[in-house]
Amino acid sequence: MEKEFKRNISLTGDIQFTGLRLKEPMHTAAGFLGVKEALRHGFKEMGIVRSMKALLEMNQEDGFRCPSCAWPVPEHPSKVAEYCENGAKALADEATHEHIGAEFFSKHSVEELSQLSDYELNKLGRIIEPMVLKPGKVHYEPIAWQEAYDLLSDELHQLNDPNEAIFYTSGRSSNEAAYLYGMFARALGTNNMPDCSNMCHESSGVALSETLGIGKGSVTLDDLYGAEVILVVGQNPGTNHPRMLSALEKCKKNGGKVISINPLAETGLVNFKNPQNVSDMLGSGQPIADLHLPVRINEDIALAKLILKKLVALDAKNSNVLDHEFIVEYVDGYDELLKDLKRYDYETLQRRTGVSMRKIDKTVRLLAENSKIVVCWAMGITQHKNAVECIQEYVNILLLKGAIGKPFAGTCPVRGHSNVQGDRSVGIHHFVNEGLNQRIRKHLGFEPPAQRGYDVVEAIHAMHENKAKVFVCLGGNFAMAASDTAYTAKALQNCSLTVQISTKLNRSHLITGKTALLLPTFGRSEKDEKKGSVQFLTMESSTGKVRQSKGLLKPASEHIKSEPEIISLMANTYFKGKHAMDWEALGADYDLIRSLIDKTVKGFKNTSEQSKGFGYYLPNNVRERDFRMLPNGMAQLTINTLPDHGLKMDEFLLMTIRSHDQFNTTIYGLNDRYRGVHNERRVVFMNQDDMEQHQLKKLDVVNLHSEYDGIQRTAEQFLVIPYEIPKGNMAAYFPETNLLVPHNHFADKSQTPISKSIRVTVEKVLLPT
Structure with missing residues (x-):
């Protein structure tokens, strides 16, 4: 019997300290230093002229939405700088001059690349052509777009059941892309649409x-x-x-x-x-x-x-x-x-x-x-x-x-990624909404599935148990964002095909199924032109306002495509052009997509026009004090119980946090200047009294262990930093500590991972000198 080929992939990169410099935590945010850091990142990644051109249009009336968080834009924004330091970093990150393609991947195997840190992987640059990782191979190779669509189509057609396919969505996508993506999954016959919001809000x-x-x-x-x-x-x-x-x-x-x-x-x-x-x-x-x-x-x-x-x-x-x-x-x-x-x-x-x-x-x-x-x-x-x-x-x-x-x-x-709320509004969800299904039948002409699909936790379990075989990712870094990194990695590697629609390389492109597709797409700031007409997209902010986003920069490559176009051609290939929805036309004219959103998604109306400028608010029953959909037609007070973590004498509660130089799993740099941490991420913040009780000193090296259901998980080699944090509590950065979060322990009802209250013990490590 032929032995199954397995790629030797590191889940963490080469663990090593990068030269910690500690300073006093800062007491003032933003200011001149924030402006300086924003411009430094932009000028380094994009150049001065390109940076200023883009920054002056970000979050403006006829410009593009910030690719970072979902905070709303004021009715009367600053004409000079309606963005923050992290928004500027996000822009620089996606619009960087650094590019990687076929030549790069021919020189660097996925095994070699997996030894890099998440920060180093992100710094490699934009992916500029579609790539495939074939069974038994360790190098990505170039693939023509139509061949990529055919490969995905063939894999989907070979499934015994549509529910063996999973379609994951990140909050970076637009309403138009998310809508097409969700309708493709439903037309295929599944509600398996886990979403990044399953892991946060x-x-x-x-x-x-x-x-x-x-x-x-x-x-x-x-x-x-x-x-x-x-x-x-x-x-x-x-x-x-x-x-x-x-x-x-x-x-x-x-x-x-x-x-x-x-x-x-x-x-x-x-x-x-x-x-x-x-x-x-x-x-x-x-x-x-x-x-x-x-x-x-x-x-x-x-x-x-x-x-x-x-x-x-x-x-x-x-x-x-x-x-x-x-x-x-x-x-x-x-x-x-x-x-x-x-x-x-x-x-x-x-x-x-x-x-x-x-x-x-x-x-x-x-x-x-x-x-x-x-x-x-x-x-x-x-x-x-x-x-x-x-x-x-x-x-x-x-x-x-x-x-x-x-x-x-x-x-x-306060939502995280810039359109995570919009994704859900336009139909990215794993549950069955009968009202939406009725409108799909009426206006789109196909029968949507009536069976509940997988959320993130269930999707990982299904892949791990070989119940799902094809995993498609619309953006994001699933392997590192999800809990229980080792378990999640094994789940992905069990798939026959994994597909990533992405702008830049991350660890999820290295932890793959037997075959993997890497499909490069536009960044938020790039001009999307179809048949001489500049297209715009829409997003929804944390406060429920829908507004347009129109890029202006030249795309990183002539070989990349927009998310709506990629999704529409995937669907068109799968259905061989024979489906109630005209997928090819939708990918070429986003007004057509918005007209379908208006017809099928509750609350959306005349979106192509109303979303211009600073947009319009979706209906919100709470603002009208309308609670008719709830028991007795009233808002509900609830009876809630105090938690019992069952901590043992030597256990702490650890919460995962971001540094100031990251957004979600994207690492822009190695500094967390507000907390006084520079040039290092492998740190754990502890109360001084807890350190003394456990005979730990500043900058001692420790391993962190979590044990749930008899399974011990370990995150290795963290430097201890004394910090003002309550006794019995600790904090450390993610994704480095996602290894410790058990896949099968999550919030009641929502199944969100317990990333902010992980039971851990601390083991002092003596490194060889």
Whole structure:
């Protein structure tokens, strides 16, 4: 029997330290240094002229949307710089002059490339022609576009069941591309459409759908400007959504208060120098957080319950702290919530949080005296086993205060990648939506599948168990973004074919099925011209606004194609041009795609026209205080329980975090200057008392171990850094620590990985001198 060929691929690259330089953490975000870093990256990757041309059009009325986060653009943006440092880095990263093609891959095998770090892989440059990795080979080879489509088509036709195919989507794609992609999967016969949101804000979608009737936030950008109190929970806007700091600054100047709730005090919420404001830049900047509550990892429910108990007690004395009129008319479950709160005492809840009662009382006072309240949150509360309940406990606060469905108040889940919310809106989801299916039958002319598909967790398990054979990725770095890196890698390697539609090389292009296709696509900033007409795409922001994006730079190569064109020709080849949808025409004229979106996707209307300029808002029932889709037609208060992590004496809770030089799994550089870490990523932040208790000193080398269900996982060689973090808690960068996250432990209901509360032990390592 012939032995199966296996490529020798490293999941981590060559583990080695890169020369750590430690400085004091910074106390001011952005400012001149932020501008300098933004321009330095741009000029180095793109050149001065190309950089300035693109930066001046990014997020402008007739320009292109930032390829970084999903923070909305103001109605009246700065004409000079409506972008942040990380947006500029993202632009430089995708529009780099560095290119790789057939010659490069002929010299470098996938095994050799896998020894590089994720940072080094990203720096290799744009992929400029389609490539194939054939069975038994270790070098990618060039392939003609039609041959690539034929190869995929043949593999799909050989499947015993359409559900053996999986179509994954990253948040970098446009509404048009995601829509075509989702309809191709459905036309094929599967709802296997896992999405990057399964790994981040799926918990938000579930929590908000159950309590408020829509899986999106309810606020607009203007609501933040006029809010009286903003809670920023489990979020680091200075690094992950820097343009949000401008909104918080406006809130502060209008008299609002900002409360940060996070195990770490992040620089962006300490002080901000707005690069668009000369007085800010020349002065001392604007303090942002009026209060910082350093809550222990995953003790948000205890904190929110304590706040609720104190608000209820104050209301019993004054009767004007809670919005009883709103509660009676719109809210279900008030009496049950009061009974639940009586089960807990103040001291026990406070001890669990690790936050001083003095700070909690100040928070309660601000919430008691004000009613225009916004709660913003991100991964810090969405990636726990009880993530849905964490979010719902904060929603309880908003509901008791009547801070829902009125100006300057509401929910604000801050999405990560620039169109992750739009992907879901236009149909990228694994569940069955019968309303959408009916419209597909009526307007697209085919029968969509009625069986629920795989989410990310289920897709990985299916591939691992050989129940899925073809895996197609629309952007992203699936192997490194997903939990349990080794398990995920084995799952991908079990496939007969993996397909990556990408701009740049990452580790997912090296951890492949037996055959792999690498299909290069346009970046957000590149001009997409079809038959003499410049096409535009649309995206949806975190606040639910749909707007256009039109690139202006010359594409990296004449051999790359846009995402809509790639998807349409995939489908056209598979159906041999015989299908109810005219796939080839759709890939050539994006107005045709938008007309179908308008007909089939709820809330979209006249998108080709309305999305021009700064776009239009999709309908949002919460803004209208319309809860008819919920039990009793009311918004739902929820009863949530405190977590029990079952920590052993020597175990910590570890949360994965980003450095300031990365966006999701894309590593732009090796510095995290806000936290004082330079030229190194293999670090773990620990409380000084915990270090002394475990006989660890600054810069000792440790291995991190997690054990779940009798399986031990290890992330090797991290340098210990003393840091202000609650006792018993630790933090380290991802994707380096995704190795530790078990694939089968995830949030209840949403199945989001527990990346922010991993049980770990620390082993000191003595390296040879």
